């Protein structure tokens with residue numbers, strides 16, 4: 724599934740979107756960075772309530788397709804700057820983390 | 836193939852408490868491995884383990900280095916720091932064990948999964964530590 728379809732379906736607000744023509748192969752939702760590192764697949768879209776710069780570092784390490792900050796939380800300024808520098812798609816949404824994960828699941832994405 | 840073994844060596848500095856730069860050393864390591872054409876699976880394992888080790892320096896220690904050595908057969912990551920050291924290594928290796936402060940836990944670090952992640956990503960892992968001096972972790976990753 725393309726990132727563009729997900730962004731549209733969930734009505735995500737793009738903060739950094741170098742390209743939405745990116746294949747998303749799985750999804751993951753977690754606020755624990757070690758959990759994401761251990762379990763999220765390369766190419767996953769990751770939904771979280773974390774907003775600090777290190778979420779972009781994690782996305783880079785795993786070649787994630789993108790990061791969604793859920794629950795109406797605003798990313799830190801340096802998070803946005805880092806996402807731009809590293810070309811990591813970053814979205815925000817008012818939708819809760821629970822609902823974002825549910826919608827991604829409904830679209831057919833799985834964590835494995 | 837000819838008999839000259841291509842090998843490379845890089846060293847990156849890591850500063851304790853610097854969360855804005857945390858992960859940069861691991862990101863450099865990963866980019867180098869991509870440039871030399873290492874395979875995706877080994878890059879993922881090295882990236883995860885190196886990031887966890889680098890974060891441990893940022894979270895728990897004062898200052899350190901990430902050293903990358905790679906040749907055709909294997910990749911070696913050594914993360915060496917000046918810091919409090921790990922008093923009981925076996926205890927520290929227990930999944931869920933963490934001494935990270937609340938401020939760091941709120942960021943989603945400090946789940947006590949870093950050392951277990953590093954162990955499961957690497958083919959070999961050795962920890963040497965002296966209390967109030969520092970910690971050295973050496974991880975070997977073999978090409979499958």
Ligand SMILES: Nc1ncnc2c1ncn2[C@@H]1O[C@H](COP(=O)(O)OP(=O)(O)O)[C@@H](O)[C@H]1O
Pocket residue numbers: 887891892894895896916918919920921927928932933934935944945946947948949950951970
């Ligand atoms: N480089 C280090 N220097 C000092 N203590 C460390 C270091 N790395 C790990 N530790 C100790 O081992 C514990 C477990 O580490 P880890 O599994 O990475 O979990 P976490 O970093 O989430 O606490 C840490 O909480 C800390 O007490």
Ligand SMILES: [Mg+2]
Pocket residue numbers: 887890891945947948949950
């Ligand atoms: Mg850790």
